[in-house]
Amino acid sequence: MVAVDAQLLVSEARAFRTKLEALNKPLLAVLVTHPHGDHVAGITELVRSTDGSSEVPIAALPSVERVMRETEDEKRAQWEPVFGNEWVQSWTYPNRFVSDRETVEFDGVVYRVHDMGPGGDSDANSIWIVEEGPRAAFTGDLFFNGTHSYVADGFVLAWLANLENARSLLAEAGTLYPGHGPGASLDRLEAQKAYLLAYSAAVRELSGSEPVLTESAKEELEARMETFLPGAPLRFMVGLSADAVAAELAGRGRVLPVDL
Numbered sequence: 001m002v003a004v005d006a007q008l009l010v011s012e013a014r015a016f017r018t019k020l021e022a023l024n025k026p027l028l029a030v031l032v033t034h035p036h037g038d039h040v041a042g043i044t045e046l047v048r049s050t051d052g053s054s055e056v057p058i059a060a061l062p063s064v065e066r067v068m069r070e071t072e073d074e075k076r077a078q079w080e081p082v083f084g085n086e087w088v089q090s091w092t093y094p095n096r097f098v099s100d101r102e103t104v105e106f107d108g109v110v111y112r113v114h115d116m117g118p119g120g121d122s123d124a125n126s127i128w129i130v131e132e133g134p135r136a137a138f139t140g141d142l143f144f145n146g147t148h149s150y151v152a153d154g155f156v157l158a159w160l161a162n163l164e165n166a167r168s169l170l171a172e173a174g175t176l177y178p179g180h181g182p183g184a185s186l187d188r189l190e191a192q193k194a195y196l197l198a199y200s201a202a203v204r205e206l207s208g209s210e211p212v213l214t215e216s217a218k219e220e221l222e223a224r225m226e227t228f229l230p231g232a233p234l235r236f237m238v239g240l241s242a243d244a245v246a247a248e249l250a251g252r253g254r255v256l257p258v259d260l
Contacts, residue, residue, distance in 0.1 A: 119158025145181025
């Protein structure tokens with residue numbers, strides 16, 4: 001078995017571990033798409049050794065590991081008061097680093113990683129693709145399938161660019177497995193693009209081009225996105241992301257790093 005990402009909370013991670021153990025197959029590796037807590041915190045429970053066996057490879061881009069280390073403390077401070085004992089107290093970090101387009105192989109299956117950089121709801125994003133056999137791509141949070149999107153890290157413009165960049169990359173990738181929602185086909189990239197454009201247009205209008213929204217404007221934003229995506233889960237992320245997107249559209253958001 002190879003796992004792609006993990007869960008956020010202790011109970012979720014232990015439930016996943018229980019399902020893995022019921023299959024009676026060894027965990028050969030964990031592949032990490034990006035550094036958000038709801039994809040990495042549960043790795044600690046997943047790779048926890050009960051028999052003294054060797055360390056499970058946890059493969060990721062160096063940028064993913066770096067952002068994990070930069071944000072673990074602040075995420076704990078933000079979310080432990082909300083989740084209490086369900087918050088994973090100590091994250092387990094990648095121990096095998098890969099570079100853009102590098103491959104790793106486990107039990108005869110070859111996975112190729114693609115570095116997408118910022119713009120896919122995080123500061124560091126990657127896609128893992130199985131190129132032979134039953135083709136599949138694990139896209140992390142490049143797109144959300146049937147849920148509202150987290151845009152609170154900023155970089156919404158880079159995200160839109162990455163959706164375009166990924167089109168040819170994923171054209172022959174078979175089933176796309178997002179970080180949130182069921183497996184999908186390539187047309188979900190267009191759906192994600194439409195969501196981000198609708199969200200950005202609403203934020204720009206409701207903010208009056210200012211870098212923040214009022215509470216009443218955030219309520220109106222939630223109502224508009226509910227109309228755009230009726231009944232979708234994770235509605236709380238609509239208001240949570242509003243100020244970050246408003247700041248970016250007003251030219252006061254975070255700036256992408258430039259390699260010299």
